[in-house]
Amino acid sequence: MGRILSYTAIFSSLTLICTVQTAGFPSQSSKRGLVYVPNANWPNDHKIWGRENSGLTWYYNYVGYPSRVYQNNTNLEFIPQLWGAPSGYADTTFLKNVTAQIVEGSNITYALGFNEPDGIGETGGSNVRPGDAARYWITQMEPLRKLGVSLGAPAVTGATQGFTWLSDFVKACGGNCTFDFVPVHWYGSFDGMASHIADVSEAYPGKPIWVTEFGLPNAPLKETQEFLNRSCAYFDANPNITHYSYFGSFRSSVSNIGINSAMLNSNGSLTDMGSWYLGGNGTGVLPDNITYTATAGPPPSATYTLPPLATHPSAGHRPTLPSCLVAFLIIAWSWSKLIL
Ligand SMILES: *[C@@H]1O[C@H](CO)[C@@H](O)[C@H](O)[C@H]1NC(C)=O
Ligand SMILES: *[C@@H]1O[C@H](CO)[C@@H](O)[C@H](O)[C@H]1NC(C)=O
Ligand SMILES: *[C@@H]1O[C@H](CO)[C@@H](O)[C@H](O)[C@H]1NC(C)=O
Ligand SMILES: *[C@@H]1O[C@H](CO)[C@@H](O)[C@H](O)[C@H]1NC(C)=O
Ligand SMILES: *[C@@H]1O[C@H](CO)[C@@H](O)[C@H](O)[C@H]1NC(C)=O
Ligand SMILES: *[C@@H]1O[C@H](CO)[C@@H](O)[C@H](O)[C@H]1NC(C)=O
Ligand SMILES: *[C@@H]1O[C@H](CO)[C@@H](O)[C@H](O)[C@H]1NC(C)=O
Ligand SMILES: *[C@@H]1O[C@H](CO)[C@@H](O)[C@H](O)[C@H]1NC(C)=O
Ligand SMILES: *[C@@H]1O[C@H](CO)[C@@H](O)[C@H](O)[C@H]1NC(C)=O
Numbered sequence: 001m002g003r004i005l006s007y008t009a010i011f012s013s014l015t016l017i018c019t020v021q022t023a024g025f026p027s028q029s030s031k032r033g034l035v036y037v038p039n040a041n042w043p044n045d046h047k048i049w050g051r052e053n054s055g056l057t058w059y060y061n062y063v064g065y066p067s068r069v070y071q072n073n074t075n076l077e078f079i080p081q082l083w084g085a086p087s088g089y090a091d092t093t094f095l096k097n098v099t100a101q102i103v104e105g106s107n108i109t110y111a112l113g114f115n116e117p118d119g120i121g122e123t124g125g126s127n128v129r130p131g132d133a134a135r136y137w138i139t140q141m142e143p144l145r146k147l148g149v150s151l152g153a154p155a156v157t158g159a160t161q162g163f164t165w166l167s168d169f170v171k172a173c174g175g176n177c178t179f180d181f182v183p184v185h186w187y188g189s190f191d192g193m194a195s196h197i198a199d200v201s202e203a204y205p206g207k208p209i210w211v212t213e214f215g216l217p218n219a220p221l222k223e224t225q226e227f228l229n230r231s232c233a234y235f236d237a238n239p240n241i242t243h244y245s246y247f248g249s250f251r252s253s254v255s256n257i258g259i260n261s262a263m264l265n266s267n268g269s270l271t272d273m274g275s276w277y278l279g280g281n282g283t284g285v286l287p288d289n290i291t292y293t294a295t296a297g298p299p300p301s302a303t304y305t306l307p308p309l310a311t312h313p314s315a316g317h318r319p320t321l322p323s324c325l326v327a328f329l330i331i332a333w334s335w336s337k338l339i340l
Contacts, residue, residue, distance in 0.1 A: 006060050048268075053279075158192075187217050189227070251268060
């Protein structure tokens with residue numbers, strides 16, 4: 001009995017170690033989505049993410065209406081966003097447009113609020129004051145909720161000011177704003193992100209979290225890959241997180257967070273990370289900083305074939321069997337000392 005238990009223990013330890021050793025990229029996940037703004041220079045890049053087997057289930061594009069290129073895509077659920085302040089308090093274009101989409105039969109089940117309202121325009125923020133945001137929210141977001149749409153809180157930055165902005169917003173609402181989930185943006189280390197997400201869970205307990213932008217800017221390639229791998233595995237395993245979208249669906253040549261964050265190289269091919277994100281094997285394609293002219297992209301025609309999701313497992317990325325074996329021998333040896 002003891003001996004059998006011990007063998008079981010040895011075997012489980014081996015399995016655990018080898019699992020940890022080989023922990024690579026989680027395959028496709030229903031939580032995984034896309035943040036993507038079509039780039040007119042490369043009119044076919046959207047096909048890479050919109051393909052039938054991309055595994056991605058939803059997308060947003062920072063505006064209230066679907067990207068034309070995905071208007072007939074039934075795999076990607078569109079999530080509208082009221083990006084920033086409208087042109088005035090009386091401007092309800094967003095609400096009217098989303099309501100019209102619902103009336104026309106679009107399946108709008110979620111909507112996102114302001115994009116980085118605590119951030120300035122230079123860094124992509126929408127720079128809205130909490131008091132103004134509360135007014136816009138009450139006139140344009142709350143009515144959507146009455147139509148059955150779940151609302152994401154304003155997506156503040158990962159800086160400390162984000163928490164302050166959000167609590168000021170809630171105060172300014174005077175109990176008249178409701179949100180059903182909390183979007184999170186993060187640029188930095190994995191550990192920093194995990195700790196930030198724990199803080200958000202504590203500040204807004206019971207609200208699901210959507211990580212709608214995340215990345216490790218300007219880091220070496222291997223660290224960036226490790227960051228993406230760990231992040232996705234963490235999101236998939238954390239029941240508090242229901243949706244996530246990596247900020248990297250662009251070509252490395254136009255990345256504003258460093259070339260290694262991009263999921264496409266300068267010529268529009270999926271990098272390793274791009275392919276992993278779609279559930280494929282590595283492509284062996286590295287991000288690069290070559291500047292192609294606007295016409296250098298894939299030819300815009302119906303005959304354009306999608307880059308393969310998976311070609312070959314990329315060299316050097318496979319589990320290291322010898323290290324599992326060494327671990328096994330050490331464990332077996334320790335156990336034999338204990339047992340015999
Ligand atoms: C990331 O995951 C891929 C795919 O499973 C794997 O090949 C690669 O070695 C991993 N990279 C790192 C740095 O963890
Ligand atoms: C979507 O489908 C409609 C109706 O068939 C068609 O008119 C439109 O061109 C399609 N849009 C795209 C981007 O393919
Ligand atoms: C929403 O606005 C966009 C951009 O102005 C427009 O193309 C689209 O037709 C509008 N949708 C509806 C349903 O009104
Ligand atoms: C609408 O979207 C929701 C959420 O993704 C999904 O559960 C539901 O099945 C969809 N409904 C239709 C009719 O497509
Ligand atoms: C919240 O709603 C109540 C009831 O309609 C109203 O009296 C109050 O002025 C509203 N507060 C804000 C900040 O809009
Ligand atoms: C989920 O959030 C709750 C608070 O809402 C927290 O207590 C719990 O630790 C979180 N779970 C994980 C796996 O982070
Ligand atoms: C990845 O490569 C392995 C080994 O060659 C293969 O069995 C698997 O089907 C590939 N995965 C995809 C998604 O093509
Ligand atoms: C592009 O990358 C090369 C080699 O990695 C480097 O020497 C060069 O300075 C980079 N050029 C730009 C414009 O970033
Ligand atoms: C860029 O991609 C196009 C289309 O896939 C291909 O025809 C061309 O050879 C590539 N150019 C370079 C320099 O890789």
